Amino acid sequence: MSKFHSTVSRRDFMKALGMVGAGAAALTTPVFHDLDDMAAADMGNPKKPWFVKERELENPTMELDWTQIKRFNSKNSANSSNQFYDTNYPNVVTQAIESRKKWMLDDSPGCTLKDNALNDTIGLPTGSSAPWVPSATTPEKLGVPKYSGTPEDNARIVRSALRFAGAALVGYVPLTSNTKNLVFSNGFTFEDTPTGYSDPKKGSVIPNSGMTVIPVTSVTPITSLMVTPSVLGHAGNNLQNRLKGQASSTGSRFLAALGYDGLNGGIGPAPAFSTLAGGGEIARTGGGLISASYGIGVGTDTLVTNLPLAPTHPIDAGIAKFCCKCANCADVCPSSSIPTDPEPTWDLPDYVFSKLPGNTAQFSNPGKKAFWFNASTCRSYSISISRCNTCIASCVFSKMDSSMIHNTVKTIIANTPLFDGFFATMDKAFGYGNQQFKAGIGPPTGTFNETAVEWWTWELAPNGAEKRFFAPDAQ
Numbered sequence: 267m268s269k270f271h272s273t274v275s276r277r278d279f280m281k282a283l284g285m286v287g288a289g290a291a292a293l294t295t296p297v298f299h300d301l302d303d304m305a306a307a308d309m310g311n312p313k314k315p316w317f318v319k320e321r322e323l324e325n326p327t328m329e330l331d332w333t334q335i336k337r338f339n340s341k342n343s344a345n346s347s348n349q350f351y352d353t354n355y356p357n358v359v360t361q362a363i364e365s366r367k368k369w370m371l372d373d374s375p376g377c378t379l380k381d382n383a384l385n386d387t388i389g390l391p392t393g394s395s396a397p398w399v400p401s402a403t404t405p406e407k408l409g410v411p412k413y414s415g416t417p418e419d420n421a422r423i424v425r426s427a428l429r430f431a432g433a434a435l436v437g438y439v440p441l442t443s444n445t446k447n448l449v450f451s452n453g454f455t456f457e458d459t460p461t462g463y464s465d466p467k468k469g470s471v472i473p474n475s476g477m478t479v480i481p482v483t484s485v486t487p488i489t490s491l492m493v494t495p496s497v498l499g500h501a502g503n504n505l506q507n508r509l510k511g512q513a514s515s516t517g518s519r520f521l522a523a524l525g526y527d528g529l530n531g532g533i534g535p536a537p538a539f540s541t542l543a544g545g546g547e548i549a550r551t552g553g554g555l556i557s558a559s560y561g562i563g564v565g566t567d568t569l570v571t572n573l574p575l576a577p578t579h580p581i582d583a584g585i586a587k588f589c590c591k592c593a594n595c596a597d598v599c600p601s602s603s604i605p606t607d608p609e610p611t612w613d614l615p616d617y618v619f620s621k622l623p624g625n626t627a628q629f630s631n632p633g634k635k636a637f638w639f640n641a642s643t644c645r646s647y648s649i650s651i652s653r654c655n656t657c658i659a660s661c662v663f664s665k666m667d668s669s670m671i672h673n674t675v676k677t678i679i680a681n682t683p684l685f686d687g688f689f690a691t692m693d694k695a696f697g698y699g700n701q702q703f704k705a706g707i708g709p710p711t712g713t714f715n716e717t718a719v720e721w722w723t724w725e726l727a728p729n730g731a732e733k734r735f736f737a738p739d740a741q
C-alpha cells in the first residue's frame with residue numbers, strides 16, 4: 267500500500283523539496299516529477315549500491331579513538347546486569363511477570379497467549395550457538411588435504427556458503443592490535459597457539475595471529491516491526507536470532523569441514539564488527555546498525571576463523587550523517603532512552619556508570635564519538651513490556667519499498683546531507699512508523715499496537731521473508 271497517496275499533494279511535496287523542474291537542487295540531484303517517479307527510479311547497483319563509498323579499514327563513519335578502546339566485560343552490559351544501573355530493576359522484573367499474565371488474560375493486542383507462544387518458541391534451534399565445533403567430517407578424516415585458496419577466493423566461497431545458509435550480510439574483519447580490543451574480556455583469551463580451542467578456565471582460546479572475524483547478519487521481518495511494541499513484535503527479533511544462529515552455526519561447521527577454525531558465538535559488540543566489515547553504519551538507536559541494503563532491524567553473530575580471508579571495508583552511505591538531522595526514533599521512545607542531540611559526542615554520560623555503591627561497572631566504553639543511549643532505561647522499559655523495538659520500527663530506514671527510503675532517496679542521502687532533515691520530517695508526515703507511542707505512552711499506560719491483532723490474519727511468507735530477503739546481490 268503506497269503511503270504516497272496521502273492528503274499532502276505529491277506535487278507540492280516535490281516542489282517543497284525543489285525537485286520539480288529546474289532549481290538549485292536540480293543541479294546536483296536527479297529531477298523527478300513526483301514521488302512515484304522517485305519510487306520507479308531504483309538506481310541501486312545490485313552488487314553493492316553504487317552510491318555506497320568504501321572507507322579505509324578500521325575507519326568507519328563513527329569516529330573511533332583506538333587508543334581509548336579497551337576490552338569490555340560483557341557481564342557489565344545493561345542487558346546482563348541492569349541491577350547495577352537501575353536499582354529498581356528487581357521490582358521491574360517482578361512487575362513484568364504480573365503484566366505479562368494480566369495482558370494475556372485481557373487479550374491485549376500483541377500480548378495474548380498466542381503472541382507469547384510464538385515469541386517463546388521461534389528462537390534459536392538447539393546447537394545453533396557453540397564454541398569451537400568439532401566437525402563430523404574434516405579433510406583429515408576424509409584423507410584429503412585441507413582446502414586452500416587465495417584470500418579473495420576464500421572470501422567468495424565463505425560468503426556463498428553463509429548466504430546459502432540464510433545470512434543477509436557477510437564481511438571480514440582481521441583481528442589486529444586494534445580490533446582485538448573489541449573482543450569481550452570475559453570468556454575469550456588470546457594465546458600463541460596454532461589453533462583455537464575451548465578451556466574451562468580460559469574460555470575460548472583464540473590464536474594470536476592470522477584470525478579474522480566474520481560478522482553474520484540477518485534481518486528482522488518488517489511485518490514484525492509493524493506490530494511493535496508487543497510480545498508478537500519481539501517474535502520477529504527471535505526469528506532474526508534464529509536465522510543468524512542457523513547461518514553462523516552452519517558457517518562454523520563449514521569452516522571446520524574445510525580444515526579451519528570456526529569459533530561461533532558473540533565475541534564482541536556485534537554492530538561494531540559489522541560496521542567495520544562494511545555491513546552498515548552505526549545508528550542513533552543505541553548503537554544499532556543500519557545497513558545500506560536492508561535498513562535497520564538487523565542482527566549479527568560472529569564467527570572467528572584462521573582461513574585467510576580478504577578483508578571488507580567500512581562504508582559511507584550518508585547514514586550516520588542522516589541520524590544527526592533526524593531523531594524520529596528518539597521522539598517515539600517511550601522511555602526517553604535515545605538522546606536528541608544534533609551531534610554525537612566523545613563524552614560518556616553519567617548514566618552509563620553503576621549506581622551501586624562500590625561497584626565500578628559501566629555499560630558502555632569510551633573511544634567512540636556516539637549518540638550515547640541509555641541502555642539501562644531501555645532495558646527496564648523493554649523488560650516491563652516483554653521487549654520494545656518501537657525506535658527501530660519508527661526509523662526512516664525500516665520501511666518497505668513504498669517508504670521514503672528507497673534507493674533513490676538513499677542515493678541523495680549518500681551524496682549530500684542537504685535534504686536529510688527534510689526526508690526525516692517527511693517520513694513522519696506520511697505517517698510511517700508507530701508514532702502513537704512516545705515518552706510515557708505504551709502498553710504500561712494502556713496503549714497497545716492494534717495492528718498486532720491483524721497480523722494473525724496476514725498471509726505471511728516462510729520465515730517472515732519479504733522482498734529484501736530475496737535481493738541476491740544486496741550486500
Ligand code: SF4
Nearest residue numbers: 599644654655656657
Ligand atoms: S527499544 Fe523501546 S525503550 Fe529501548 S530505546 Fe528503543 S524505543 Fe526506547
Ligand code: SF4
Nearest residue numbers: 549550589592595661
Ligand atoms: S530514526 Fe532517524 S535518527 Fe533514528 S536511527 Fe533512524 S535515521 Fe537515525
